[in-house]
Amino acid sequence: MRALSLACLLASLLAGCERAAQNMYDQPRGKPYRASPLFPDGAMSRTPPPGTQAYARGSQADTTSGREGTEDVSRDARAQGATSLPDPVTPAMLKQGQTLYGVYCMPCHSPVGDGDGRIVERGFPAPPTYHSDRLRGVPDRHIYDVISNGYGVMAPYGNRIRPEDRWAIVAFVRALQLSQHAQVSKLPPDVRGQAQSAMTSGGSP
16 A cells, blocks of 8 residues: 555656646747747737837836836836926817726716716725815826826726826816816806806706
């Protein structure tokens, strides 16, 4: 019996030394700067598609344009970036922001930004409303950084959305905030009169 046990143990050890099934170790993969028959130019390394966003984390994150993490990202690189929306914000920028907001933000934040999106209806924690005094008062850069790096349970989108498109989303978020908290005194004269009449009559402009 002892001899049988030793034989089984020896067989197990020998099976572990077999390299015929080391598929995870010897993966069939292309190596950088090597030739490849897969592409017409014969090169394995490919140029990233237009619009590709660099993404990095860890101690070397500040050597790329990635914006993941907090302590590892170069403070100088962040300080040199834009801090507020361009002046003026163009209709094209708002339109782009609206489109991207619908793709990336609306499922959680809802169409009007009140934090009552579709995933909240399914039990996910509700994000804060954009229409609180706190978020109406934060700098534009704060919203941009939250999009880039995430916040709380929100994932970072810095590796998925180009910097100029993040600013477009910021512009649309500001438009949403104005839509729910517009100051009558800042409206054009013709619109201001309609708004004041509507408020007096209890209706809507």
